[in-house]
Amino acid sequence: xxxxxxxxxxxxxxxxxxxxxxxxxxxxxxxxxxxxxxxxxxxxxxxxxxxxxxxxxxxxxxxxxxxxxxxxxxxxxxxxxxxxxxxxxxxxxxxxxxxxxxxxxxxxxxxxxxxxxxxxxxxxxxxxxxxxxxxxxxxxxxxxxxxxxxxxxxxxxxxxxxxxxxxxxxxxxxxxxxxxxxxxxxxxxxxxxxxxxxxxxxxxxxxxxxxxxxxxxxxxxxxxxxxxxxxxxxxxxxxxxxxxxxxxxxxxxxxxxxxxxxxxxxxxxxxxxxxxxxxxxxxxxxxxxxxxx
Amino acid sequence: xxxxxxxxxxxxxxxxxxxxxxxxxxxxxxxxxxxxxxxxxxxxxxxxxxxxxxxxxxxxxxxxxxxxxxxxxxxxxxxxxxxxxxxxxxxxxxxxxxxxxxxxxxxxxxxxxxxxxxxxxxxxxxxxxxxxxxxxxxxxxxxxxxxxxxxxxxxxxxxxxxxxxxxxxxxxxxxxxxxxxxxxxxxxxxxxxxxxxxxxxxxxxxxxxxxxxxxxxxxxxxxxxxxxxxxxxxxxxxxxxxxxxxxxxxxxxxxxxxxxxxxxxxxxxxxxxxxxxxxxxxxxxxxxxxxxx
Amino acid sequence: xxxxxxxxxxxxxxxxxxxxxxxxxxxxxxxxxxxxxxxxxxxxxxxxxxxxxxxxxxxxxxxxxxxxxxxxxxxxxxxxxxxxxxxxxxxxxxxxxxxxxxxxxxxxxxxxxxxxxxxxxxxxxxxxxxxxxxxxxxxxxxxxxxxxxxxxxxxxxxxxxxxxxxxxxxxxxxxxxxxxxxxxxxxxxxxxxxxxxxxxxxxxxxxxxxxxxxxxxxxxxxxxxxxxxxxxxxxxxxxxxxxxxxxxxxxxxxxxxxxxxxxxxxxxxxxxxxxxxxxxxxxxxxxxxxxxx
Numbered sequence: 001x002x003x004x005x006x007x008x009x010x011x012x013x014x015x016x017x018x019x020x021x022x023x024x025x026x027x028x029x030x031x032x033x034x035x036x037x038x039x040x041x042x043x044x045x046x047x048x049x050x051x052x053x054x055x056x057x058x059x060x061x062x063x064x065x066x067x068x069x070x071x072x073x074x075x076x077x078x079x080x081x082x083x084x085x086x087x088x089x090x091x092x093x094x095x096x097x098x099x100x101x102x103x104x105x106x107x108x109x110x111x112x113x114x115x116x117x118x119x120x121x122x123x124x125x126x127x128x129x130x131x132x133x134x135x136x137x138x139x140x141x142x143x144x145x146x147x148x149x150x151x152x153x154x155x156x157x158x159x160x161x162x163x164x165x166x167x168x169x170x171x172x173x174x175x176x177x178x179x180x181x182x183x184x185x186x187x188x189x190x191x192x193x194x195x196x197x198x199x200x201x202x203x204x205x206x207x208x209x210x211x212x213x214x215x216x217x218x219x220x221x222x223x224x225x226x227x228x229x230x231x232x233x234x235x236x237x238x239x240x241x242x243x244x245x246x247x248x249x250x251x252x253x254x255x256x257x258x259x260x261x262x263x264x265x266x267x268x269x270x271x272x273x274x275x276x277x278x279x280x281x282x283x284x285x286x287x288x289x290x291x292x293x
Numbered sequence: 294x295x296x297x298x299x300x301x302x303x304x305x306x307x308x309x310x311x312x313x314x315x316x317x318x319x320x321x322x323x324x325x326x327x328x329x330x331x332x333x334x335x336x337x338x339x340x341x342x343x344x345x346x347x348x349x350x351x352x353x354x355x356x357x358x359x360x361x362x363x364x365x366x367x368x369x370x371x372x373x374x375x376x377x378x379x380x381x382x383x384x385x386x387x388x389x390x391x392x393x394x395x396x397x398x399x400x401x402x403x404x405x406x407x408x409x410x411x412x413x414x415x416x417x418x419x420x421x422x423x424x425x426x427x428x429x430x431x432x433x434x435x436x437x438x439x440x441x442x443x444x445x446x447x448x449x450x451x452x453x454x455x456x457x458x459x460x461x462x463x464x465x466x467x468x469x470x471x472x473x474x475x476x477x478x479x480x481x482x483x484x485x486x487x488x489x490x491x492x493x494x495x496x497x498x499x500x501x502x503x504x505x506x507x508x509x510x511x512x513x514x515x516x517x518x519x520x521x522x523x524x525x526x527x528x529x530x531x532x533x534x535x536x537x538x539x540x541x542x543x544x545x546x547x548x549x550x551x552x553x554x555x556x557x558x559x560x561x562x563x564x565x566x567x568x569x570x571x572x573x574x575x576x577x578x579x580x581x582x583x584x585x586x
Numbered sequence: 587x588x589x590x591x592x593x594x595x596x597x598x599x600x601x602x603x604x605x606x607x608x609x610x611x612x613x614x615x616x617x618x619x620x621x622x623x624x625x626x627x628x629x630x631x632x633x634x635x636x637x638x639x640x641x642x643x644x645x646x647x648x649x650x651x652x653x654x655x656x657x658x659x660x661x662x663x664x665x666x667x668x669x670x671x672x673x674x675x676x677x678x679x680x681x682x683x684x685x686x687x688x689x690x691x692x693x694x695x696x697x698x699x700x701x702x703x704x705x706x707x708x709x710x711x712x713x714x715x716x717x718x719x720x721x722x723x724x725x726x727x728x729x730x731x732x733x734x735x736x737x738x739x740x741x742x743x744x745x746x747x748x749x750x751x752x753x754x755x756x757x758x759x760x761x762x763x764x765x766x767x768x769x770x771x772x773x774x775x776x777x778x779x780x781x782x783x784x785x786x787x788x789x790x791x792x793x794x795x796x797x798x799x800x801x802x803x804x805x806x807x808x809x810x811x812x813x814x815x816x817x818x819x820x821x822x823x824x825x826x827x828x829x830x831x832x833x834x835x836x837x838x839x840x841x842x843x844x845x846x847x848x849x850x851x852x853x854x855x856x857x858x859x860x861x862x863x864x865x866x867x868x869x870x871x872x873x874x875x876x877x878x879x
Binding site for chain 3: 445446448449506508524527528531538539542546
Binding site for chain 3: 170171172174175176177182183186187189190191192193194195196198199200202211212257260261264265268272275277278281
């Protein structure tokens, strides 16, 4: 337990950004979002706004419970009259990926059962993005790490604040790629940069991510939210049919490939977490992060 | 009728460029090109030069008749002894895509019949590019919009003048993607930028298009034509067999995918133009453009 | 014979770089590398280092014999306990592709037999990269031409010195694409730039190759080797299982496509070298290079 909290603190400090909870938006809680604990859902004129705002993890890290809340919100937005979905985050971090302290805690209690449960949660979370039929606009306010970066190519329009950066340090964290990034990242960034991110933990700045195509436009942090809102509201005036059919044309050809890749990636994670070797590597890495300094 | 001409005028003014017919090249009319009305075809040493030079539409907008002329020119060039095809345009606009006033005029007379006829013409036009076996070099002198931008990835070498820019504002125009751009644009520009172009009408400058891979080189406007001619003549000294076989290697693996995508895209356009809802959205958009100002 | 040496000299001078054999590294010959003549293989802590260092061709040009040595080194590295492979070159040129004087010499003796033998050697060389399961890091110290550039997308991390540049002047050399570049280059660089490289001999600087995704990072020449070594040693501390499984996820979906493309490309080369027309074009080009000046 003590280990976990020190791992968490260490990971936080390492990333070199401040987590000032006071900076978090004062989120209006209304009846439509009070059913969620770690995300906020706002029904706006023509679109649904989902904000990551985790109360149960640091830095909007993902746990199976949080991923399930996102899936539920996507399910609701798919069925209502909104034309598109805006995904963003409360705080200074967009999403730090799978929560490492959660992984350690759970996998050390019941490796076999927990590795299945967590990998299945990742699979369903990623599937929810693959299957969502309305356009998803994602606004990246700050660091997007691991699974938090991997899912971006499954969204349709990706805007970033100058403060955003992107990292998928799989090999260093003793993890294999997830979120279909083993397929989408090489398509967008090329194999060389993808592998440098996976194997060497290469960080991409917002500008680099934009020039390589992961992000389509970068905005100034102070006006980021206004710029995004302006454009999303404009998009929401388009014909719902044209938006959905255009997305369908762009995406349908890849859907079965992405499903297959997602399945493979999650199988691999499960296998890794189940194996003594894979798990030991993960544990020793995280312990080294704490004691090594 | 009055509506149509005001729509046309409005669209022209909106685009913010001048259509000085006097700037058009003095095109030598010889027997090989006098069979065409809206394009000019010149047989040069080792290559065929096709120029969009529409007399029946503004800004080199495309109508089924013009697209058929291009198909016919491509058919001729496929059969003759030229090694490659150069596609460019007369005037200050490369191609403004499907002619909106033509669409309104025809679809309001006989929606069912005309939607089929126009969609079929688009399909055959795009197929002609997919099936053309010799390299196509395209020289973009100015704005390339809608279908005029979508077909660029079906060409083999794409050079642009600094004055060129690119836009596929499908959602704003109440249209779905065409020219296989729902497949080729995400491959080249990434999904995020593709969708920002489709959904938000994002314009790409020549330099942006070059840095993202849609265009391979940008030239200064004053020397653009010379630079292109120099390079095309150099290319035309290559072995015809090597040119054709190299293109075949690069393209053959994608041919069936592109055929399928083209079919789907045109089906969607037909369906959209046939539906009261889709047509009303298109009409109201174009009327708003006129009266809204 | 006289022709061949003058062709060789001319090609060397044309490329505008110096081949000072004295600049070549003083390569320590130990028992593990003494079995190779044109490459050097060093077993390092956690990785295998293969250096192109051709004694039988100029500018690290490739012959069937040299390609077979590389295949053998890859086979050894696949079986030993190294976690990854580093590929680099001795001298100021990374690799100048298929040796043109070798091609002329052999194809003029027995066209039918030699075209098969050389094309098969190319096929097996490329297959060795496609099938290699551990990550390959490639460090490009200088010019990478033809097949020497084509194989880069089959490697996993591609780092280049500021002095590197890239060219695949297939059409000018009367050759068709090889090394799967007819598939991988359009994926990474877009069709337009790929074709400009194939058809017009467009050169890419290290920075251009990096901004387009062929290379993931460019380093200063004076510290290039240290920077690469630092990163490779860091990578070699990762879990071997994670490295191999991550590569498998990124690559497995493309393996059968690449095999098919490689087969087609080599069939085409064989056919070209077998045909009087194709061979004459190649010969006359190389002779022109010599006498034309």
